[in-house]
Amino acid sequence: MAENLKADQKTQLALDLGHAMHELRMLIRHFIQTKIKEHNIDITFEMLEVMSVLWKRDGRNQQEIADLTLRDKSSMTYLIDNLVKRKLVKRVEDEKDRRNKLIFLTEDGNRVKEQLYPWVTEEYIKATATLRLEDLQSSVNVLKEMIDNLKKVEV
Amino acid sequence: MAENLKADQKTQLALDLGHAMHELRMLIRHFIQTKIKEHNIDITFEMLEVMSVLWKRDGRNQQEIADLTLRDKSSMTYLIDNLVKRKLVKRVEDEKDRRNKLIFLTEDGNRVKEQLYPWVTEEYIKATATLRLEDLQSSVNVLKEMIDNLKKVEV
DNA sequence: TAAAAATGGTTTGAATTTAAACTATTAAGT
């Protein structure tokens, strides 16, 4: 009985956690979208997530970017198409493995980093201003443990 | 300097947290979708999120459901349309305030709860199996504090 | 080495999303 009660409490907490996670993500998305709109920049939050991965290192293939941004590879085809149209990235066929299309930033793509990147982190800085590093770290650990638990079970 | 370093670390942790949050949500979504598909049920994860809110209490208006499920009210029009088509809910105009459309579960809508609701919690139980209640609680607190910080700033 | 399996990308189709403009209704302020 005591065990069941505890399990219920944990489930409820996990549901709360899920809701809070989603809310947090939507808040940040909304903030970034507003910033982008205010400055009349022709890019979406989703494209920005792809750009963020490339700013760290470009020349990745589409599947790799899809994995990093937690998207289906077919969404990635579409998103990269849109970024190519806006001349922010270019596709280059991999000579060593012709299945791969490597994605590189253009000059424009590098340039917008200076403008957009600060906004991406600004919100996170605000969000964590009142928090202690250790508490943040342990929250990350908790979420990662939950992810591990789910992945283990699925095998 | 030490302060800057700490801020950078916190930002990085917050980014990690954001990523973990999203990954967790996608894992759970994928699990539920698979379950639904296996049992040939004509419903989507998004519709299920709406149903979850109604199982707690129905007779809410669309805006209220939109707020609870963190969606735009126009998405809600669409989702409710699809749930009405499947005869899982019905729209009833509020007599006291004719702007409101109150959403009620049908018999079918109540019936599928027995089948679907356990799946919604099953994943959360698995995810949190190895975790302590206190750690889960403090993670929820951290996320809620982040949400508060963002909402405060936006005013 | 030939067949089978795995991998990367695209296409397709249906569902969903947001933002913005819009209508209808109610509430508030003067």
Added chain:
DNA sequence: ACTTAATAGTTTAAATTCAAACCATTTTTA
């Protein structure tokens, strides 16, 4: 009461999502 503001819902348009089926290209394996 009258005008204005706020609220609920719908519509529209464009972007995005996932899943599944599909091609092309490697890699594995028998």
